[in-house]
Amino acid sequence: MRRVRRTLITLTVLFALWQLAAVLYDKAYILPTPVAVFAALVSNLAEGKLLAQLQISLGRALAGYLLAIVLAIPAGVITGWWKLANDTLGSVLELLRPVPALALIPLAIVWLGFGEASKVAMIAYASFFSVYVNTQAGVRNVDPLHIQVMRVYGRGTWDVLTKVVLYSMLPYVFTGLRYSAAVALILLVAVELVGSQNGLGFFLFQSQAFLQVPDVFSAILVFGAMGFAANLILLAFERRMIRWRQEVGSDA
């Protein structure tokens, strides 16, 4: 509660300073006042313009992100558990990982065109690695005692994977999921700034071209809100799914 109050006070002070600076500077096309930004945000939302773009962007981000998860978790489990998979698939992925995803956007456009495919593919590609790496780390950090318990009671590899590994890796997976959500957002902006005909990033690009700086700010705020919401949703999900650990914390 105290933290919320302090945060609010800090924000109020910052906005007041911003307002003061903008008024003194007096060049609204470079630095609009926060009041003007807020007004632009409200009117853009009310007109439905922003929401329509947001919907398109959310669709892309989610499609890419979910695709990444669906591929990264199994890949992390397989390479984390079987050495053969790690020496083959794992090695290839390790070689791809250091390449900055943004550098691949031109290639994605050449291969997949300017449509949705290249955008979703880029978001998926970039979001893949953090989920993959964290899942793999989770699998490798399984307590050997828990595996022994399963084996000594006659359970096979499938049961070890589904009843032990799957659970014990979850905290790691969620760390990866949250990190990847941020990466997905970065890629979303990037692919929409580079040759897109719609979406929030396109709106941002256009607003800048027409020197509508309050609109630029409103798009930035919406992107920020997306990232904030994604993190909150994932944290809530994590708390829900990892009940056995969460209660340890809340007891203390």
Added chain:
Amino acid sequence: MTGEFQGTTPSVMTPGGAMGQPIVEIDNLALTYPGGVSALQGCSLAVQPGEFIILLGPSGCGKSTLLQILSGLLRPTAGEVRVAGRVNPPPGKDRGFVFQHAGLLPWFDVYTNIEIGLRAKGLSKREAREISERQIRLMGLDGFGTKFPHQLSGGMQQRVGVARAFAIDPPILLMDEPFGALDAQTRVLLQEEMIRLWEGSGKTVIFVTHSIEEAIFLGDRIFVMTSRPGRIREVVDVNLPRPRSEKTRYTPEYLALDAKLWAMIRGDAERAIGGGTPGSGGAVE
């Protein structure tokens, strides 16, 4: 078969004194870990059905290793283990295992933890639940079936670990310092519960401990091991009458055994802490 192991094992007498067919037999067993650590060397013993056997030995002498070989988790490097006539059997429902730190899966409730071995036996969910329900009652865990391990005290967690082993109703129980991590009072209470559960059950128990008191209170025979690489150094018969109870601990026979065992392993204990200390005690921790 009987003639064979007579030569290699120090004592194969049942509590009654009769010679029988051992249910667990270890012949000249050796285990060297991949890194080159020789944990067991020339280890032999034979256990009669229904015996409560104690493995007592200094830390790191290979007790857990031996139990893991018996459970089928580890394969010996040399020699063999025979369980009910089967050579080096894989893990199976004929052996229950109790781990030192309970070894519960933190993401499963008490029911599911107890049922881990039952589902492997091919029982239906309902049949398994009936058995775990009964185990919960036997262990005094009523009402805790849907609780998670972190919501239980250490003693209760270990009761769940014991319940999980008893649930599959195995003829053989392997217990690796099951009460070692508990406080002294809880430990004594669980020992008494263990006695109550085991006496009359006909189960064969192989129980690892560091504690001389625990060894005498629970065991029929105490197998004292050498330090690493471990093998059986001596077998001490515990001729205390059953059923045993708290009073057992104050009988002269009990105290004499305590002194005898302590004298036997004192050297190892002193070496383990790096020198001699005056005074005496009942347990090597």
